[in-house]
Amino acid sequence: MNAFPPPLPGCRILVVFGTRPEAIKMMPVLAALRDHPRLRPTACATGQHPALVADVMAEFGERPEIELGALPPGRGLPLLTGYLLTSVASAIAAARPDLVLVQGDTLSAFAAALAAHQAGVPVGHVEAGLRSGDLANPWPEEFHRVAIDAMAVLRFAPTEQAAAHLRTEYGSGQVLVTGNTGIDALFRARRTGVVPVAIAPGRRLLLVTAHRRENWGAPLLRIAEAVAALAQREDVEIVWPLHPNPAVRDAVTGRLAGLPRVHLLGALPYCDSVALMRAASLLLTDSGGMQEEAPALGCPVLVLREVTERPEVVEAGAAEVVGTSTEGILAAARALLEDPVRLAAMSRPIFPFGDGRASERIASAIGAWWEARCSASA
Numbered sequence: 487m488n489a490f491p492p493p494l495p496g497c498r499i500l501v502v503f504g505t506r507p508e509a510i511k512m513m514p515v516l517a518a519l520r521d522h523p524r525l526r527p528t529a530c531a532t533g534q535h536p537a538l539v540a541d542v543m544a545e546f547g548e549r550p551e552i553e554l555g556a557l558p559p560g561r562g563l564p565l566l567t568g569y570l571l572t573s574v575a576s577a578i579a580a581a582r583p584d585l586v587l588v589q590g591d592t593l594s595a596f597a598a599a600l601a602a603h604q605a606g607v608p609v610g611h612v613e614a615g616l617r618s619g620d621l622a623n624p625w626p627e628e629f630h631r632v633a634i635d636a637m638a639v640l641r642f643a644p645t646e647q648a649a650a651h652l653r654t655e656y657g658s659g660q661v662l663v664t665g666n667t668g669i670d671a672l673f674r675a676r677r678t679g680v681v682p683v684a685i686a687p688g689r690r691l692l693l694v695t696a697h698r699r700e701n702w703g704a705p706l707l708r709i710a711e712a713v714a715a716l717a718q719r720e721d722v723e724i725v726w727p728l729h730p731n732p733a734v735r736d737a738v739t740g741r742l743a744g745l746p747r748v749h750l751l752g753a754l755p756y757c758d759s760v761a762l763m764r765a766a767s768l769l770l771t772d773s774g775g776m777q778e779e780a781p782a783l784g785c786p787v788l789v790l791r792e793v794t795e796r797p798e799v800v801e802a803g804a805a806e807v808v809g810t811s812t813e814g815i816l817a818a819a820r821a822l823l824e825d826p827v828r829l830a831a832m833s834r835p836i837f838p839f840g841d842g843r844a845s846e847r848i849a850s851a852i853g854a855w856w857e858a859r860c861s862a863s864a
């Protein structure tokens with residue numbers, strides 16, 4: 487007779503993501519879940535940004551095990567939401583997971599959490615508790631975060647401040663401070679990236695990215711205007727890897743294509759994006775993930791948003807929120823470029839978003855949650 491109790495079944499986890507930044511932040515989590523003896527993750531790509539997600543996964547030696555169909559043409563949020571909700575619901579019905587794990591605040595993450603919630607499957611949320619306090623900024627992501635956290639039974643907060651929001655909203659149960667898995671990704675990428683343009687000696691590299699929906703239209707044109715003015719300086723070269731969305735690409739190329747010292751590139755492999763941040767003297771961005779990565783790489787940030795849900799980076803002295811007015815951006819960039827002492831002080835690598843071990847904490851917390859569930863139902 488076997489003296490030991492039968493092994494408990496492994497926890498089936500559907501790890502759902504649809505965009506480049508989610509894929510980047512989920513790859514280390516996927517690896518940590520695979521390393522855990524009691525957890526059985528399945529990677530499910532929603533089809534929101536299939537090509538960018540496939541590229542990121544390949545950089546981490548992964549590929550999706552479930553690939554949902556690419557989104558239909560037509561970019562309206564209601565159509566995309568309905569499509570993603572339905573397709574993730576079908577994947578959940580087929581895979582019958584014990585947990586659906588989502589990350590961040592994209593439409594894919596929101597639709598996947600809602601599909602799980604409607605199917606009665608528990609939801610885990612990586613990067614829980616970020617709040618700008620303004621549902622219009624970032625839009626629609628701020629609402630997605632709030633809604634996903636409301637549905638989640640496991641909330642993994644990247645920082646103490648994010649955890650504090652969750653404790654205020656939900657009490658202290660099931661909030662774990664893990665660090666941000668984007669920092670884990672910085673340590674786990676398989677290849678060292680390259681700076682994809684040659685920067686003339688004596689010139690400083692300014693890196694620009696902007697693609698947020700709330701910046702489409704007039705704000706993006708004001709940002710491009712500021713970049714055009716900065717490009718008149720002989721001591722800089724500007725690199726702007728463009729998001730493939732036509733609303734972004736057309737507006738930016740319309741104003742900046744062909745200007746001296748301005749390099750407009752396509753979307754870069756993740757490792758090259760990291761290499762550029764390492765090499766840049768200054769980053770101007772509305773990206774959330776790059777606000778987290780750049781401080782760890784010693785690159786100061788000017789945040790092209792009205793508010794940031796990442797106050798940690800401002801409090802640590804590595805970033806300033808400058809908004810999207812041409813004059814505001816120019817004044818902040820010039821002030822820094824002309825004050826080498828201040829720029830150097832902002833260029834010391836700091837780690838407000840964790841130590842690169844967030845994913846193992848998440849895997850081990852899910853493992854403990856699963857053990858507790860199995861014991862309760864035994």
Ligand SMILES: CC(=O)N[C@@H]1[C@@H](OP(=O)(O)OP(=O)(O)OC[C@H]2O[C@@H](n3ccc(=O)[nH]c3=O)[C@H](O)[C@@H]2O)O[C@H](CO)[C@@H](O)[C@@H]1O
Pocket residue numbers: 506507508510511589590591592595613624627695727728752753754755756757759760772773774775776779
């Ligand atoms: C409202 C908001 O803040 N939401 C965020 C949003 O994403 P984001 O704003 O961070 O999105 P992007 O800027 O697209 O991606 C950034 C990543 O892409 C890399 N990169 C960049 C250019 C390039 O050419 N090649 C690359 O590889 C770059 O190094 C970085 O890792 O969704 C995330 C997921 O849910 C959330 O966590 C997060 O809150």
